[in-house]
Amino acid sequence: MSFCLTELHLWSLKSTLHIADRDIGVYQYYDKKDPPVSTTEYGNLEEKQRLAESRDYPWTLKNRRPEKLRDSLKELELLFGSGVLVSLSLSGPQLEKVVIDRSLVGKLISDTISDALLTDSFIILSFLAQNKLCFIQFTKKMDSLDANKRLEKLSALDYKVLSSVRTEGNPLDVHFGTSQPYQVCTVECSISVDQEPMADSCVYECVRNKLHCMSVTRIPLRAKAISCCRNPTEDKLIVGCEDSSVILYEAHRGVTLLAQAELLPSLISCHPSGAILLVGSNQGELQIFDIALSPINIQLLAEDRLPSETLQFNKFFDVSSSLVQMQWIAPPVVAQKPERGEIYDLLFLRFNRGPVGVLLFKLGVLTGGQLGLVDLIFQYIHCDEVNEAISALSSMNWDTLGQQCFVCMSAIVNHLLRQRLTPEREAQLEASLGTFYAPTRPLLDATVLEYRDQDIHYLALDMGELALAEVARRRACDIDVTSVSSGIVTPNLTASYRHAACESHFSSSAVCGPQCLDSHEDSHFGSA
Known part of the structure; x- marks a missing residue:
């Protein structure tokens, strides 16, 4: 049976992680002092350290100037207050550099940021407490976040709302179309005439500074939708429901597929190749489906071959932490070969009250690291x-x-x-x-x-x-x-x-x- 082989790399120095010395597919960082007793229960810690270092996985982080990586990581796990910007540089699944920028601290209109959009020239912030947007323009183009780059303006510039429209349903997702950027695609929760839950896939277009609804596709559901995502070509819509069902609508065939997940699909992410879907729950579980909603087993690297339907992250945490973000990491451009596609094998994971890290997919050499x-x-x-x-x-x-x-x-x-x-x-x-x-x-x-x-x-x-x-x-x-x-x-x-x-x-x-x-x-x- 086919399955996905993975490694979990948690970027943390905390002793609250419960990673045993026999968990050869799970890694964290350690201080130079002796590791916690819980990690040496089988007496294989030295062998695991040699295995990690043979793969160029650092066991302890260096603290050389100017990066001071170990101190920066410790500070990172205590931060994320108001206006702190953090840039993480990677070398494969390992941390290479952490840059912390506090130039926005105390300068924002609210203390609690709900969402942010960062580009090379500006950043836009939204807040939980206020119904406002904050636009921040940088002095020069930024290739990467750097503490030496200062801000030019921090004010409400003369931006105006060109158009607005009231949707018929409660918006679950709103974004600009990738193939047609002048269109706005939404997924809205609605109720049918028979009082059955529905998901409306709508396309809006701005004509003469007015938003018009161009098309609506109504997708019947078995329960209320709680999450959704689209594939890279935007011809498939995946919806997760509160009864753990996953619905996939294919626009080019006009068909709807249904699968029952083993977890509550609070998060859904589609691989950039469009071949697989990752479904995550707030309880720290992960399940994989292919694009036809056939389940694919998953396993962390281990001595024995024991793939399972779901991957449980919470068993590695002494303190319960919910999974709040999954995002595929874009590969470095210099590592790509023109005759091959981009290799996406790192999934960024962020846990509430927990560490950040990546799930590395071991895709093998026969496919060249591809997952198409x-x-x-x-x-x-x-x-x-x-x-x-x-x-x-x-x-x-x-x-x-x-x-x-x-x-x-x-x-x-x-x-x-x-x-x-x-x-x-x-x-x-x-x-x-x-x-x-x-x-x-x-x-x-x-x-x-x-x-x-x-x-x-x-x-x-x-x-x-x-x-x-x-x-x-x-x-x-x-x-x-x-x-x-x-x-x-x-x-x-x-x-x-x-x-x-x-x-x-x-x-x-x-x-x-x-x-x-x-x-x-x-x-x-x-x-x-």
Whole structure:
């Protein structure tokens, strides 16, 4: 069974953490004095220290000037009052530098900050006690937060509200669209006519300084929504409900998926690749789903292979701490290779009355550290989890991810064709090929024309090999009416047999495309 292997790195020097010496997948920092007795219960602390240092994980933090990292971390765990800005620099999952800037202390209109937006040139703050926004403009562009960079202004500049609109439901999420920044996307909690809870996905557009609602998509729920997020391409909306259900709405297929989480989904975060979802609870639990809401087990690095449905963080804290923030950390630009995508393997975690840290995903060298849809489906195939692979493929959009869809579908079909044909395999072949031949919504003509050219029948016609084209067509028709496994005549036999027939004209390891079926005018697959 496939699962995610992780390491938990807590950036803390506190002795209230309960991390045993056998927890080789959990790390914290220690003072130079002897560590707490609770960490040496098995007598393996020295071995764990050698293991950490062999991986360039610092056991004790250096306190050299000017960074004074150990003192800065101690101060960090006592701070976060009014107007304190903190910048954390990382080297992998480890802290490299902590910069604390107090230039805003005592200069804000309120003591309690509820939210902040930090850019290179300005920062905007909102407050719990007052219905106001504070705009702070920096004197020069800031590549990183630095205590030496001072402020130019701290005042209510001449900013005006261009437009406002009253939403029909209670807004759960509001943000600008990533693909169309002039649009405002919201998720609103509403009630249907039958008094059933709903989630409204709304799109607003500012025209002539007036906000207009352009579209509303109503998603039925089983309970009130408490959290939500969108995937990077914004064609999927994930909603967490107070009955622990997770709802996923796919805009391009117009379908709604449902899964029951093992925890209360107070936080939801989508991986930047769009392949997996992380669902967290305030009680310090974490669960992983793929983009088709199939659960994925998770495990911290350990001596034994014991993956579980959820990851429990609270067992490492002597003082109960709730999980209040999850955010994927952007990788450093210098570490990226142009031929590979960005590697997102660090999840930032922040606990209330607790430490901050990261969850490191050990993604391996075979995928180059990637966690994309193709990598996920290939892992499913490797573990013979075909149904999960097909579900993930079904959630992909052929019109926008055509090449990835074709690679994944070919891999699934080739994996199934190498095995004994059973009714279950037959249904799986039909479902995987059906993502192209019987989609929920018709594909674009350009997509169909691009990928049907992989068909041996059509390819032979294009090359002038008329005899080969006719043999492929005739052989596929023969298999369409006779089962190769049982010899029983089946008029509605799955189209996968026709694909296998095309393979017989080449070597046994030949890879055919989905278009092997397009040559059959009497195909029953398209209406399945």
